Amino acid sequence: MEFIVFRKITALTFLGLALVAGACSDDNGNGPGKNAFVRVVHASPDAPSVDVLVDDQVVLSDVQYQEFSGYLTVPKGMHNIKVNVAGGGATVIDADVDLAAGEYYTAIASNLAASITPLVLVDDLKAPPAGNAKVRLVHGAPSAGLVDIYVTAPGADISTLNPNVANFGFQDETGYIDLPVGTYQVQVTLAGTKTVAIDTGALPLPAGFIATAIAVEAPGGGAPYAALLMEDTKN
Known part of the structure; x- marks a missing residue:
């Protein structure tokens, strides 16, 4: 049997507006080299739909199981990431992550709901060898x-x-x-x-x-x- 699933979602519009400003160089260190990039995946099979918050700002809402986002632009450094039951429900993941400038990450809500944990991977987007x-x-x-x-x-x-x-x-x-x-x-x-x-x-x-x-x-x-x-x- 063949099972391939593609379920990409998009971030809330206001997130892009809030963080694009950080991609413009200024004297406060907010240049393009000062950002990290994070993709979020809902991979907890018995967990309900969730909202994702970065530093208590909702960046993704009503994310369903097997859905994933594109890369969200986030300033480098330490950030708090929460995963809440959608619509203002209980927090099921509350983790602090240190994001390096220029790096790409995949953050997976992993395991069954009773033991849900964040699994954070560093992504390598450099092109593979020719061919x-x-x-x-x-x-x-x-x-x-x-x-x-x-x-x-x-x-x-x-x-x-x-x-x-x-x-x-x-x-x-x-x-x-x-x-x-x-x-x-x-x-x-x-x-x-x-x-x-x-x-x-x-x-x-x-x-x-x-x-x-x-x-x-x-x-x-x-x-x-x-x-x-x-x-x-x-x-």
């Missing part, structure tokens, strides 16, 4: 346990193959992997078995393509599992 794409894989399915990952030509029989990544645990990430331009099939199995939990089907990777794929659960939790594919590109 290549690069892809990062993230395990975001808490109930799946350890998994193996196979990256093959479409239709390849994995029954006699060793996994490209073995015993991949929840909240693990591979880092970016360079892959020659072509069409691939990614299959995720329960560790030590050939029982396929996620199958992307044929997945074309053009030159210069950069992406992060997160293994996620069905709404509410558990199977069927899916791959949430996000292109890692500047807005």
